[in-house]
Amino acid sequence: MTETVLSIRDLTLALPKGADRAFAVEHVSYDVSEGEILCVVGESGSGKSMAANAVMGLLPKGVHATGGEIWFGGQNLLTLDERAHRSLRGLRIGMIFQEPMTALNPLMRVGAQIAEVFEAHGRHTPKERQARALALLEEVGIPQPERAIRAYPFQLSGGQRQRVMIAMALALEPELLIADEPTTALDVTTQAQILKLIRDLQQRRGMAVMFITHDFGVVAEVATRVCVMREGEIVELGEAREVLDHPRHDYTRALIDAIPNDAVPNRHHAAEAQPLLEVRHLDKVFRSRGGMLKPSREVHALDDISFTLSRGETLGIVGESGSGKSTLGRCVVRLERPDSGQLLLDGVDFTTLKGETLRRGRRRVQMIFQDPYASLNPRTRVGLAIAQGPIANGVPRDQALAKADELLELVGLGGVADRFPHEFSGGQRQRIGIARALALEPELIVADEAVSALDVSIQAQILELLERLQQTFSLSLLFITHDLRVAAQICDRLIVMQHGRIVEHGTAEAIFRTPRAAYTRELLEAIPGRDAVLASA
Amino acid sequence: MLYARLIASRLVKAVIVLFLIIIFNFVLIQLAPGDPAAILAGEAGATDEEFLNQLRERFGLDQPMYVQLWHYVSGIATLDFGFSYRQQMPVLDLILARLPATLLLTGTAFVLSLGLGILAGSLAAARVKKPSGSLIMALALLFYATPLFWVALMAVVLFSVYLEWLPAYGMLTVGAGHTGLALALDVGKHLILPATTLALFFMAIYTRMTRASMIEASQQDYVKTARAKGLSNGVIQRRHILRNALLPIITLAGLQAGQMVGGAILTETVFAWPGIGRLMFEALQQRDYNLLLGIFFFSAALVILFNIVTDLVYRLADPRIKEAP
Numbered sequence: 001m002t003e004t005v006l007s008i009r010d011l012t013l014a015l016p017k018g019a020d021r022a023f024a025v026e027h028v029s030y031d032v033s034e035g036e037i038l039c040v041v042g043e044s045g046s047g048k049s050m051a052a053n054a055v056m057g058l059l060p061k062g063v064h065a066t067g068g069e070i071w072f073g074g075q076n077l078l079t080l081d082e083r084a085h086r087s088l089r090g091l092r093i094g095m096i097f098q099e100p101m102t103a104l105n106p107l108m109r110v111g112a113q114i115a116e117v118f119e120a121h122g123r124h125t126p127k128e129r130q131a132r133a134l135a136l137l138e139e140v141g142i143p144q145p146e147r148a149i150r151a152y153p154f155q156l157s158g159g160q161r162q163r164v165m166i167a168m169a170l171a172l173e174p175e176l177l178i179a180d181e182p183t184t185a186l187d188v189t190t191q192a193q194i195l196k197l198i199r200d201l202q203q204r205r206g207m208a209v210m211f212i213t214h215d216f217g218v219v220a221e222v223a224t225r226v227c228v229m230r231e232g233e234i235v236e237l238g239e240a241r242e243v244l245d246h247p248r249h250d251y252t253r254a255l256i257d258a259i260p261n262d263a264v265p266n267r268h269h270a271a272e273a274q275p276l277l278e279v280r281h282l283d284k285v286f287r288s289r290g291g292m293l294k295p296s297r298e299v300h301a302l303d304d305i306s307f308t309l310s311r312g313e314t315l316g317i318v319g320e321s322g323s324g325k326s327t328l329g330r331c332v333v334r335l336e337r338p339d340s341g342q343l344l345l346d347g348v349d350f351t352t353l354k355g356e357t358l359r360r361g362r363r364r365v366q367m368i369f370q371d372p373y374a375s376l377n378p379r380t381r382v383g384l385a386i387a388q389g390p391i392a393n394g395v396p397r398d399q400a401l402a403k404a405d406e407l408l409e410l411v412g413l414g415g416v417a418d419r420f421p422h423e424f425s426g427g428q429r430q431r432i433g434i435a436r437a438l439a440l441e442p443e444l445i446v447a448d449e450a451v452s453a454l455d456v457s458i459q460a461q462i463l464e465l466l467e468r469l470q471q472t473f474s475l476s477l478l479f480i481t482h483d484l485r486v487a488a489q490i491c492d493r494l495i496v497m498q499h500g501r502i503v504e505h506g507t508a509e510a511i512f513r514t515p516r517a518a519y520t521r522e523l524l525e526a527i528p529g530r531d532a533v534l535a536s537a
Numbered sequence: 538m539l540y541a542r543l544i545a546s547r548l549v550k551a552v553i554v555l556f557l558i559i560i561f562n563f564v565l566i567q568l569a570p571g572d573p574a575a576i577l578a579g580e581a582g583a584t585d586e587e588f589l590n591q592l593r594e595r596f597g598l599d600q601p602m603y604v605q606l607w608h609y610v611s612g613i614a615t616l617d618f619g620f621s622y623r624q625q626m627p628v629l630d631l632i633l634a635r636l637p638a639t640l641l642l643t644g645t646a647f648v649l650s651l652g653l654g655i656l657a658g659s660l661a662a663a664r665v666k667k668p669s670g671s672l673i674m675a676l677a678l679l680f681y682a683t684p685l686f687w688v689a690l691m692a693v694v695l696f697s698v699y700l701e702w703l704p705a706y707g708m709l710t711v712g713a714g715h716t717g718l719a720l721a722l723d724v725g726k727h728l729i730l731p732a733t734t735l736a737l738f739f740m741a742i743y744t745r746m747t748r749a750s751m752i753e754a755s756q757q758d759y760v761k762t763a764r765a766k767g768l769s770n771g772v773i774q775r776r777h778i779l780r781n782a783l784l785p786i787i788t789l790a791g792l793q794a795g796q797m798v799g800g801a802i803l804t805e806t807v808f809a810w811p812g813i814g815r816l817m818f819e820a821l822q823q824r825d826y827n828l829l830l831g832i833f834f835f836s837a838a839l840v841i842l843f844n845i846v847t848d849l850v851y852r853l854a855d856p857r858i859k860e861a862p
Binding site: 056058086087088089090091094095097099102103104105106107108116117119120121152154165168169 | 757758759761762763764765766767768769772776777780781854855856857
C-alpha cells in the first residue's frame with residue numbers, strides 16, 4: 001500500500017487583474033504517492049507549474065489561492081504561515097528548476113550552495129556539511145566531485161549544473177521532489193542522462209516526484225501517471241501507459257500527434273548539376289583574446305565543412321550545443337567570416353564579397369532566428385520591421401509597407417502591420433520573423449533553431465508554414481536544429497555535426513533507419529520516449 | 538600569480554598613460570593666456586622689460602616649449618616636480634604637506650558614503666512600496682539634487698552658528714596645542730561637517746543604485762532556488778541578493794575613489810580645510826603653473842591607481858572575470 005504524499009484538492013489560484021484569464025488553475029485535484037512520478041504536462045500558459053509553486057509557497061506576486069486545499073504531511077499548506085512553510089522547503093519538499101544556467105548563484109562555490117541547505121535547517125557542523133555536499137555530488141554523478149565542490153557555477157556545463165541542483169534538492173532526503181522542466185534547456189544526450197538520474201534516485205529513495213514538462217517524449221520516458229493540463233484545467237489524468245496509448249481527450253491526442261515521430265517521410269530531392277549553394281572546406285577557429293602575458297585559447301568551430309544545397313531543397317544541420325552548427329549558419333549569411341574555404345552562391349564566392357556587392361548579395365540569403373522574443377525590435381511596428389530590409393535596398397517606402405502587409409497575410413497574420421512585437425505570442429512572432437526574411441525575396445533561407453523555443457503544437461504549424469512557403473517560392477532552406485526528429489520532418493537531407501566536423505551526411509530516412517556514425521546512434525537513442533512512441537506507432 | 542601578472546601589465550600601461558597626461562597638461566597650460574613673468578613682475582611693482590627678461594631667463598620661460606617640456610618630464614622622472622615661485626618652496630613639498638589633510642577628508646567621506654549608501658539602499662530595497670522605503674528614496678533624491686556648497690553653508694549655519702555643536706572651519710583649534718588623543722578628537726570634531734557634506738551626494742547615488750540593483754537581483758532564478766532551500770529572508774537578502782547587487786557599485790566606488798585628491802575643492806574652500814583643493818584654487822588664481830601641474834599629476838595618478846584597484850576588487854568579487862588584461 002503506497003502512501004499518498006501530496007494531495008491537491010479542488011485548488012483554484014487567481015491571477016492578478018488584467019491577466020489573460022481570471023484563474024491560473026481552476027478546481028484542480030490530483031495526488032502524488034510515494035515512489036511514483038506524476039508528470040504534469042501542458043503547453044506554455046496551461047498553468048502546469050502554478051500548483052507546484054503553490055505547494056512550495058513560491059507563488060509569483062499577485063497570484064493567490066482562492067479555493068481548495070493542498071495536503072502534505074497532515075497539514076494544509078495553504079493555511080501555513082511563511083515561517084512554517086519555509087521549514088518544509090528544502091527539508092521535506094525539494095525543487096529543481098528549468099534553467100540550470102541561472103538557477104545557481106554565480107558568486108558562490110558549488111559546495112557552499114549545497115551546504116546552505118543544511119544550514120537553513122540547522123543541520124550539522126560546517127565541516128560535516130562540506131563532507132555531505134561531497135557525498136551528494138558523488139551520488140548525482142558529477143565527474144571529479146572533489147574539484148566540482150570548489151568550482152563556481154560558470155565552470156560547470158549545463159548538465160553538471162543541473163546535477164548540482166538535484167544534489168541540493170535531495171540533500172535532506174525530502175519525501176517530495178518537484179522538478180519543473182528540469183531537462184528542457186539541455187542537449188538531448190544530457191537530457192537522457194539527467195532523466196535516468198532522476199528515475200534512479202527516485203527509485204533508490206522511494207520519493208514522490210512531481211515532474212512538470214511540455215514534452216510527451218519525456219513523459220513516456222519517466223512517468224508513472226500523467227496529468228494533462230490546458231488553460232488551467234485538467235484535461236486528462238491517468239496511468240502513463242493508458243494515457244499515451246489510448247488518449248481519451250482530443251487535446252491529449254493532438255499533443256501526442258504533434259510530436260514529430262520516427263515515421264520519416266521518404267523525400268528525395270533530385271540533385272542538380274549546378275547547386276545554389278556549394279560549401280567547400282570551410283574552416284573557422286575562435287581564439288579567445290590573449291593578453292600581453294596570457295596565451296590565447298582556440299576552439300575549432302568549423303573544421304573542413306563541405307556540402308551542397310540545390311534549389312528548392314531543404315538541408316538539415318543537426319548537432320548539440322558547441323557542435324558549430326550555428327557558426328556554420330552565421331557564416332552562410334556572412335554574419336561571421338570563415339577563416340578559409342569557399343561559399344559559392346550560384347558559382348560566386350560569397351566569402352570574398354565586400355562593401356556594396358556584399359550588401360546587394362545579402363538580399364539573396366536571409367535568416368530566421370531562434371528567439372522570436374529577442375529578434376524583433378520592441379519599439380518598431382512589425383510592418384515597418386518587415387519593410388526595413390526592402391527600404392534599405394531601395395524599394396520606395398509605401399511599396400515596401402504594402403508588401404509587408406501582403407507578407408503578413410501570407411504567414412497567416414493579416415491586418416496587424418501597425419502593432420508592436422509584444423502584442424504577439426511566440427508562434428506569431430516567429431511568423432513575423434519568417435515574413436521579414438521573405439521580404440527581400442531571398443533564394444536561400446537559414447533557419448537557426450527556428451522552432452526550438454515554441455510549444456509542440458505551434459512547432460508543427462510553423463514547420464507546415466515553412467514547407468508551404470518553400471514550395472511556393474522554390475526556396476532553398478538550411479534548417480539548423482538540435483532536434484533530430486524535427487529535422488527529419490522537414491529535411492530532404494541531413495548533416496550531423498559534432499565538434500565542428502560533419503560526422504554523418506545522408507537522406508533523413510537513411511540516417512534514421514541505418515545510422516552509420518556512433519555519435520548519430522547516440523543522438524537517436526537519447527531521444528526521450530523513442531521506444532514508447534515507436535511501440536505505439 | 539595571475540594577480541602579479543595582471544598588476545604588472547596594468548602598471549606598465551599606467552606609466553604610459555601618465556606620461557601622455559603630463560604632456561597633455563603641459564601643452565594645455567602653455568596655451569592658457571597670460572604671461573607668468575608679467576604677473577610676477579606686476580606684483581613686485583616692476584614693469585621694465587629688462588626685469589621681465591631676467592625673470593623669464595631665471596625660470597627657463599625663454600626656452601622653446603619642447604625644451605621646457607623635456608626639462609619638466611626628466612625632472613618628474615627623478616621626483617622633481619619643479620619649484621613654486623609664488624610659495625618659494627618645491628612643489629613636491631607643498632603637495633605632500635597638504636595631501637594628508639585631503640586624504641583624511643575625502644577618505645572619511647568615501648567610507649561614510651559607501652557604507653551608509655549601501656545600508657540605506659538595502660533597507661529601501663527590502664521595503665519597496667512601504668512608507669519607510671519611500672522616505673529613504675525621497676531623502677536620497679533630495680541630497681542628490683541639492684548643490685554641495687549650499688548644503689555646506691546650511692550645515693555651518695545650523696550646527697556651528699545656531700547650535701554651536703561643531704566648529705565651522707579649519708582642521709584643528711588654532712593655539713589649543715592639543716596632543717595625542719585630544720588632538721585626534723579635535724580633528725575628528727572639525728572633520729564631521731566637511732566629511733558629511735562631501736559624502737551626501739555620493740551616498741545618495743549609492744543608495745539609489747543599491748536599491749535598483751537589489752530589486753533586479755531579487756528577481757533572478759537563483760533567489761528562487763535559495764527560497765526553495767528554505768533559507769530565511771535575511772540570509773537570502775544578504776548572501777544572494779546583496780552580494781550580486783554590489784557588483785555595479787564597485788565600478789562607481791572606483792570612480793569616486795579616483796576623485797579623492799581633486800574632488801573636494803568646493804568643500805575645502807567653504808570649510809577652510811587646509812588640503813590640496815584649496816592649494817589648487819590658490820595656484821590657479823596666482824598662475825602658479827608648476828604647482829598646478831604637480832597637483833594635476835597627483836590627481837591623475839590617483840585616478841589611474843584606483844582604476845587598477847577597482848579591477849582587482851572586481852576580480853575578487855566576481856569569479857567569472859578571469860580573463861587577463
